[in-house]
Amino acid sequence: MQKFRCDxxxxxxxxxxxxxxxxxxxxxxxxxxYKTTYWPAMLFxxxxxxxxxxxxxxxxxxxxxxxxxxxxx
Numbered sequence: 001m002q003k004f005r006c007d008x009x010x011x012x013x014x015x016x017x018x019x020x021x022x023x024x025x026x027x028x029x030x031x032x033x034y035k036t037t038y039w040p041a042m043l044f045x046x047x048x049x050x051x052x053x054x055x056x057x058x059x060x061x062x063x064x065x066x067x068x069x070x071x072x073x
Contacts, residue, residue, distance in 0.1 A: 015059035
C-alpha cells in the first residue's frame with residue numbers, strides 16, 4: 001500500500017509580489033494573482049496569525065504543490 005506524501009515546501013530565493021484576490025486566513029486558504037495568473041495560496045507558517053485581504057499586495061515566499069506560500073509585505 002502506498003502512503004500519501006505531502007510535497008515539501010519549495011522556498012523561493014527572494015520573495016516576489018502578488019495581489020490577494022480572495023481573503024486568506026490561518027484557517028482558510030485563498031487566491032492570489034501572481035505573474036498574470038490566479039493561484040491558490042495559504043499563509044506561510046511563521047505568519048499564520050494574520051489575515052490578508054483582497055487588493056492587498058503580499059509577498060510570495062515559496063510554494064507547496066500548486067499552492068503558493070505567502071506573507072504580508
